[in-house]
Amino acid sequence: MMVRIFGRKSYGLAAADLPDLAALKRAARRRRQRVPVGAIILLGPLVIFGLFGPWIAPHDIMVVDSANALRPPAWMEGGSWSYLLGTDKFGRDLLSVLMVGARTSLIVCVVGVLFAGIIGVVLGLLAGYFGKWIDNLIMRIVDVVMSIPGILFMLLLAAALGPGIKTIIISMGLLMWCGYTRVMRGEVLSIKQRDFVAMAKVMGIGQSRILIRHILPSVGSTVIVMATLQAGGAIMMEGGLSFLGLGVQPPYTTWGRIIAENRNVMTTAWWVPVFAGLLLIMAIWGFNVLGDWLRDVMDPKMRRR
């Protein structure tokens, strides 16, 4: 109403006074939402196939049957309902290959994120709590690692150690810890000013005990949120590296590797990159949605960063 006096449209001031009302409302709704339905649906295939893939796969993927190669999906001409999503160039049932491949993707992602998380949290705690030269040293290392584009770092390690599942996990661990360290350091810097830490110090509790028993639990929710958001990135990186053929090596397979194996036939067999890619996107998207939901539920103050 007030704005009318100046003869201008009224939405201007209202928008300024209540920034992003819709997003706040959505966040509030999400907080009330007990179960993250979207995330569960998106992550369903990764988790279910990852855990049970080899048992629920309708076909054996170790059998190479060239007579069956490059069958289109069931609903297309030449397709068969026995091969729902068609077959790849080796004549393997695409759905079965995708189901089995989910396991390696899931393992790489979980182990990689854990590895990075442990390094990152420990270094972040040290940097934030002790400050001074320790902080300086650790943050300089962060700068260094951040200035090498991730995929190039992975290529460097693949060249040095040879490609394989171990190399991916090691390079993920050595790459992705930076994010945790930065956030952890900031959190610790503010937490260590708080009274309960001062109290613990006054009571003569040792530094390692203060770090582990008093500071670490206060940053736990942040770590979980970050790990979830990073899991999507891990899936994407593994997919990219395997797509190049420099990721996991046979007999293991992952969604990225399935696309890679069929790269030379993909002009006809479009269904391989499409379905494998859709699963990849669902998993990454699912982790992003889950991370946002966790952030709203566990750590409302992180929402507006």
Add this chain to the structure above:
Amino acid sequence: MRRFIVKRLLLAVVTLLGVSLIVFVAARLTGDPVLLFAPTTATEQQLDELRAKMGLDKPIPVQFLIFLRDAARGDFGISLRYSQPAMTLALKRLGPTLELAAYAFILGLLGGVLLGITSATRPGSLRERAGTTFAMLGLSVPGFWLAVILMLVFAVKLHWFPTSGREGALSRILPTISVAWVAVAQIMRVTRSAMLEVLGSDYIKMARIKGLRERVVIWKHALRNALVPVLGIAGFLVAMLIGGLALVESVFRWPGIGSLLIEAVFARDFPLVQAGVLLVSAVVIFINLAVDLLYGIVDPRIRYE
């Protein structure tokens, strides 16, 4: 200001040294690094000569100094595959990569800022929802997969664009879109949250009370300050774009440094991998330095941190 510049320059040098150390250590991870640098056909005598030349008989710190001395001269050894100095080869392929990165950055900036502003100024609208959904999608769709799909649809099926190579303006379009995608999403997120913050500030209220047209308020007064955080992530974006390009280049057979590195890893051409990784990291560090200095000029508040 001068102190800030000197400090920032020193930091860049330290970071570059750190990257060199990582590249150096990577070669030592394998056990006997001389095998990485010699052709597989080398005789035992040739290996010994190379060992002596690379100083591998000396203690590790001395080896690192030798490595730094050679690196400063641009000497990373001879590429095993092409029998040419590794750095010369890498430099030749840097141009095409930077070209695509520049296009992608411009596209990302235009798209991201536009989307960010529309979604920040119309809270609750359909456009706002579409914008945030797009941002989520942008972070969830791997660039290499998008490249494959774009190629299948627009190059293979519709013949609108060439499938590969670097000839003519049309060959630039698909690779640029594939990498710019993520940049659009990232820039949109940053612009949006910066815009929301700026729109709530007093000087914007003042501008509105003065009766300025909404268009002027947003595009002239608010945008100027909302762009500062976008500049802040520019360095990170460039690293991300170059990393993403490695995969996209391999899809479109773009003669950039990414595809060169991937070939080098396959050929186990370690001198070339080292030169390439160090070169790209140096570019990223340099761009980060430039961005930070620019940041200091654009936003005088950060100078005295």
